[in-house]
Amino acid sequence: MIEICNLKKSINNKNILKDISFTIEEGDVFGIIGKSGSGKTTLLDCISGLKSYDSGSISIDGKEISKLNSSEVRSVRKNIGFIFQDFSLLKRRNVLDNIALPMKCWKLDKGLIKEKTLELATLVDLEDHCYKRPKELSGGQQQRVAIARALSLDPQYIICDEFTSALDPSTTNSILNLLMDIKKNSKLTIIVVTHDMNVAKKICNKVVVLEDGQIVDSGYTTDVFSKDSSAVRRLLGKEDDKNE
Ligand SMILES: Nc1ncnc2c1ncn2[C@@H]1O[C@H](COP(=O)(O)OP(=O)(O)O)[C@@H](O)[C@H]1O
Numbered sequence: 001m002i003e004i005c006n007l008k009k010s011i012n013n014k015n016i017l018k019d020i021s022f023t024i025e026e027g028d029v030f031g032i033i034g035k036s037g038s039g040k041t042t043l044l045d046c047i048s049g050l051k052s053y054d055s056g057s058i059s060i061d062g063k064e065i066s067k068l069n070s071s072e073v074r075s076v077r078k079n080i081g082f083i084f085q086d087f088s089l090l091k092r093r094n095v096l097d098n099i100a101l102p103m104k105c106w107k108l109d110k111g112l113i114k115e116k117t118l119e120l121a122t123l124v125d126l127e128d129h130c131y132k133r134p135k136e137l138s139g140g141q142q143q144r145v146a147i148a149r150a151l152s153l154d155p156q157y158i159i160c161d162e163f164t165s166a167l168d169p170s171t172t173n174s175i176l177n178l179l180m181d182i183k184k185n186s187k188l189t190i191i192v193v194t195h196d197m198n199v200a201k202k203i204c205n206k207v208v209v210l211e212d213g214q215i216v217d218s219g220y221t222t223d224v225f226s227k228d229s230s231a232v233r234r235l236l237g238k239e240d241d242k243n244e
């Protein structure tokens with residue numbers, strides 16, 4: 001469970017996150033949605049211990065992130081798999097090596113790494129592409145490698161930052177289906193950061209809508225979208241946005 005209470009963060013005297021509070025429960029597919037520049041990535045960086053915050057609290061499974069030492073932060077991060085828009089794969093390494101990377105960093109047993117890597121490559125349907133490098137793969141296949149890598153340390157949490165933004169709609173659909181299949185068979189909690197409302201509608205059970213560093217709407221996804229609030233209308237570009 002991740003609890004965020006009255007979180008505030010400024011960068012260069014600019015308030016980037018303004019009094020943010022919400023709770024993510026085990027098993028949620030939790031959407032953090034908002035336009036570009038609304039503070040989504042900054043919020044994620046605070047949750048994952050990459051960035052400090054000015055006040056308020058973030059606790060993950062009862063541990064306050066700002067009070068942890070660096071090795072404790074490493075343990076928290078070990079329990080989170082990250083998936084990014086640009087896939088963030090090592091260009092010179094093949095599929096198996098990319099998937100195995102976190103396990104090698106944590107110096108797991110070599111036999112176990114080999115077994116697990118193949119298992120994960122199969123899970124994401126890449127068993128016939130194991131020895132290809134990223135440039136030999138499509139965008140969707142590269143994101144599958146990143147998903148397998150994110151799962152390699154059996155994390156409790158997966159954080160996806162705009163992870164479908166570089167993909168076409170049909171590839172996006174297959175990646176979302178894959179993620180939901182994986183989720184079905186586990187207790188994973190998934191945090192999905194996106195500016196794409198269709199992604200949020202398709203997979204998230206709850207969402208918060210971020211606008212200029214503030215939460216302007218939140219709740220169950222179906223409720224948030226069905227009540228057609230002004231926050232959601234702005235997000236969908238239905239209101240006058242002549243300055244955008
Ligand atoms: N290192 C930084 N220095 C100055 N401004 C920053 C920095 N990082 C983020 N910002 C500002 O914070 C705001 C939120 O950015 P970000 O969290 O990346 O938003 P999002 O992920 O929603 O696009 C933006 O206005 C951005 O310009």
Ligand SMILES: [Mg+2]
Pocket residue numbers: 040041042162
């Ligand atoms: Mg971002």
